Amino acid sequence: MRIFHFAHGAIYLIVAMLGVLIDEFVYIPFVRGNSSLLVQMLTSSGFYIVIVNFIVMFYGNDIKVLSSGYGQLIVDAVVFKGISDEYGVKEMIKEL
Numbered sequence: 621m622r623i624f625h626f627a628h629g630a631i632y633l634i635v636a637m638l639g640v641l642i643d644e645f646v647y648i649p650f651v652r653g654n655s656s657l658l659v660q661m662l663t664s665s666g667f668y669i670v671i672v673n674f675i676v677m678f679y680g681n682d683i684k685v686l687s688s689g690y691g692q693l694i695v696d697a698v699v700f701k702g703i704s705d706e707y708g709v710k711e712m713i714k715e716l
Contacts, residue, residue, distance in 0.1 A: 642667060646663060646667065647660065647664075650663060
């Protein structure tokens with residue numbers, strides 16, 4: 621496609637605002653409270669798990685096959701090296 625999508629800028633803005641809100645209301649209070657790095661890391665890991673599961677709730681955890689004019693592109697909603705091997709992603713890519 622040779623179209624400039626203005627919507628991408630709005631999506632980037634929303635994601636950036638979400639990151640700032642998480643930083644302001646979650647991470648900075650831990651830093652000001654002199655919490656240990658372990659607590660900060662566990663908080664970050666917890667937010668990662670919550671956000672990934674929120675995305676999976678809406679889009680599912682199934683392998684998606686997107687077709688374009690250039691062939692097929694295999695997209696895994698949540699890509700973990702060991703889990704994607706269980707679904708046979710490598711064999712599917714070889715078949716393309």
